Amino acid sequence: MPSPSPPQLDGEALSVVQADRAGNVSAPVGLLAPDTTAPDAPTATISGDGSIATGTGAPGATVSVTNAAGIVIGTAIVAEDRSYTAALSPAQANGERLGVTQADAAGNVSVSTGVTAPDITAPAAPVAMLDASGSVVMGTGEPGATLTVRDAFGTPLGTAIVTAQGDYSVTLATPQIDRQTLSVSQADAAGNPSPATTLTAADLTAPAAPLATVAPDGLTLTGTGEAGATVTVRDPLGRVVGQAVVQGDGTYTVPLDPAQTNGEVLGVDQRDVAGNGSPIVTAIAPDLVADTTPDAPSAAVDPDGAAVAGTANASAAIIVYDAVGTIIGTGVAGPDGSYRVALVPARIDGETVRVTQTDADGDVSPPATAVAPDLTAPAVPTATLDVTGSVITGTGEPGATITIRAADTTSLGTAIVGANGAYAVTLTPAQTDGQTLAATQADAAGNVSTPIVLVAPDYTAPPARRHDRTGRQHGDGDRRAGCDRDDPSRCRHPGHRAGGRGWQLHRAAEPCAGQW
Structure with missing residues (x-):
C-alpha cells in the first residue's frame, strides 16, 4: 500500500484512483486523513474588569480558560472569523495567573497560553499592633504590599514592604507615646489601597510638675495639676503625708497628716491615670514651732555601701532612713561630731539614704x-525578635541602654x-539567616547585665552545591567537603565517620564536575 508523503495528519480531504496497464484511470474515491495534530496556542486577553477572556483561535475549536489550580472557569467556541469571547466565572480581578487552551473537533489540545488577570482588588486591612515603647508597628499583610503608618493628619510616620511570609515591622520616625490615633494601610503592587486599621498609642508621657502651696496652718496643701491625676505629698524623709485626685477644673486639696508646721520641705508630684509620674516640686511648710532646729548633718555612703558617715553636732543622735522613710540604722556622733553608721545589708544599687x-x-x-x-548589674532584660528579623522588643530597667550584638x-x-520599662531596637541589618544574637542592658553606672540569647528566623536559602575536580570544594560551605575520589557519585562532608574516612557520605544529585 502506497504511503502519502508527507504524512496527512490534520483531517485533510484526499482522493484515491487506480490506473491499469493501458493507462485507464478509475473514478476517484474520497476519504479523510486522521486528525492528530493539535492546533496552535490561541491568543488571549483578559478584560479590564476581569469578567471575560477574548482572543483568536482555530474556527470551531473549543477554548478553555483555567485558573492556577487547573479548574476551568470559562469556555467558548471559536467563530468563523477566528475570534472568541469566554465569560469568566468567577471574574478574575486580583492579578491571577490563567491558562488558555483550545481543542479542535478531534479533541487535540493546544499548548496553553499564559495570561495575567488585572489586579483591581484592594487587599484586606492589615493586622497591626503598636509595641509597648510606641516605636514600632508590626503585624501581617499581603506579601509584597507596601505598608504605611500615618498620623491623624495623614502624615506618613513610616513604611515597610510585607515579607514573603506575610509579616512586617515599621519603625516610626517619631515614637507615639501620648494617645495619638494612627492608621495603618497597605497597597498592593498594582497600587490598590486597603482599608485602614486604626491604632491608639499608649499614654507614656509624664504630666508637668504640679503647682503646690502649704496652707498657713500646715493642715492642707493646695494647687493645680492634670485633671484625674493623683497628687502625692511626702515629708523630708520620703514618707507619704497626703494624697488627692485633681478635679476636673485642675485644682486639688490635700489634707496633711500629720500637719506640717515646722518649716518642712515637702516633695509633691502627680501621677496621671496611665501611671506616668511628673517631676517633683517642693513646697515649704510654715514654721510654727518655737525651737532651735539643728542644721542637717553631712553624709556620704562608703564606696562599698557598707556604712554612711559624716559630721554632726557633738553627741547628737543620728538616724538613717531609706528612700521611703524607714529607719535602717542609728548611731551617736562622737565628741568631735563625726559619726559612722553601718548599713545592713550594704547599699550597692544607687539607693537614696x-x-x-x-x-x-x-x-x-x-x-x-x-x-x-x-555596683549592681541590672537583671537580664526580656527580649523578643519579631518574625521579620528586624526589630527586638522587650522590657528592662528604665533608663538603661539596651545593646544587641551579633555572635562576633x-x-x-x-x-x-523608657520610663515604663519598654524598649524597641531596630536591627541593622535585619537578621534572617538563623543567626545567634545577644541582648544586654547597661545601667547609668555602666553595670552590664547577663545577656539573653536569641536566634533569628531563617528565611535565607542555602548556596548552590558545587563539586570540583579536586574533591576539595563542596558548595560555598566547608572547604574540605567535596566528591569522594573513590566514587565520584558520592559527595562527602566532615562531621561523622563513614567507611573509616571521617566523612559523611551521600549520593550526589549529578556527577561531580570534572571527575573522570
Missing part, C-alpha cells in the same frame, strides 16, 4: 541626702529603656 541628727533638746534637723554606690560581638542596634 537620708540622715538626721537630734540634739539634746529633742530638736530634729532636716535630713541630709546621700546616694549609695551603684558586632553591635546591631541600641535603645534606651
